[in-house]
Amino acid sequence: MQHGERAAIWAPNIYQWIIAAIGMQSIGGILVPLINRLQGHEAADILRRSSARVLLTFPRLENGSPLEMLAAHELPSLKHQVLLQDVDDRALSWEAFLALGDVVSDLQLQQRIDQVSPDDIMDMLFTSGTTGKPKGVLCNHRQNIQVFTIWGNTVGLRPEDNYLIINPFFHSFGYKAGWLAAIIKGCKIIPARAFDREQVMAQIERDKITVMPGVPSMFEMILNDPQRANYDLSSLRVCTTGGAAVPVKLVEDMRNELGFETVVTAYGLTESTGMVSICRPEDDADIIAGTCGRALDGIEVMCVNVATAEEVPRGEEGELWVRGYNVMQGYFDMPEATAETITAEGWMRTGDIGTMDERGYIRITDRLKDMYIMNGENVYPAEVEKTLYGLAGVAQVAVIGVPKQPQGEVGMAFIVKTKSAEIDESKVQDFCAAKLARYKVPFYIKFVDALPLNASGKVLKPALKQQAQQLLGKAV
Structure with missing residues (x-):
């Protein structure tokens, strides 16, 4: 794999996912995560448009076997298909793929690593495409490391933390705020393929889980489980939640019943390297439930009147604009879409409608396009x-x-x-x-x-x- 080439991963949360991603990124490759629920034609479209040279995948995903789903599609750039688990004659096994590296000397490897610059593209995450064709969002090494170093400091990640990652690795929540942040801060990474409340509670007890982000419904199910008292959940310490309405009572119960010291909500987009704003651990339950926090240190946010492109008074609704080190490098092969999204002054139009109070705390009210x-x-x-x-x-x-x-x-x-x-x-x-x-x-x-x-x-x-x-x- 050459510097700047793309490799896609289409697989659940398994340790090979992380090893493959780190390996390609360390030598200047660009990670292209694929959503596990894609149909074959959707995955093929992203593989073609990204010109991915390698696909690392899994025997079976939600809609069937990836190798079978892609068999009928022309993928001229794709040179290798690799199964991260099991074997199949149509793909390299994980072990065979790793063995290909034996021909590379330690000196050659170090030279490849030394070529990587902080400004090189690190990943290309495709938007979900609710309003049109998915776009490949480009973010570099510098901004990924900077954003999630600050994120980790804000939520209080520690080297001794045991981090259970249930959020999917194809999403910024599981990838960037997940295993990448854990590596930056030295945490132990424990991947989970799916959420099963009994299995998760058993794992919290067994592995002394301290960090466990997730969507609100996940914690509501644990809180309402009649078997909860049978498990020792006392190790839990840090949680970032969001992606849906967060009731004040849920925040209080997560603190008082589940024992979390830190419960915060956050806001971000793929185009903002996954993060714009976050609550602080000391914020009260009303702030955590009712807002998305305030901007990460060093990031600017303002609410703008769409018609005039001028900032509205605090407390009034407007489109959220973001500027700073977290703003994407652009959409892959889409200069016009990039220009429509990022102004000449560096402000990124999020397409989200919200308000901001005098302290900078943000409330999202809707999508502009809706x-x-x-x-x-x-x-x-x-x-x-x-x-x-x-x-x-x-x-x-x-x-x-x-x-x-x-x-x-x-x-x-x-x-x-x-x-x-x-x-x-x-x-x-x-x-x-x-x-x-x-x-x-x-x-x-x-x-x-x-x-x-x-x-x-x-x-x-x-x-x-x-x-x-x-x-x-x-x-x-």
């Missing part, structure tokens, strides 16, 4: 969705704006009911009318069996807009 306008009023679907989750019988919900005259646009809510739920359109609208301004109440309600999701589990709102057009016809 906003719609009804009778001249801006409506942010995330607010409506958050409200609807408070209605008994709503398991999942997604809200979009659809054209309708004379209002301009109105809201349409797609709802997945819980089992045996007794709710109908009028009940949904009455519930919203009691809690939201009239213009925010969805005009259309559609009950569905499932919401369309991408490989990262995010709702595909363009697909919902297509459904709405089919359902409403000329109204859309």
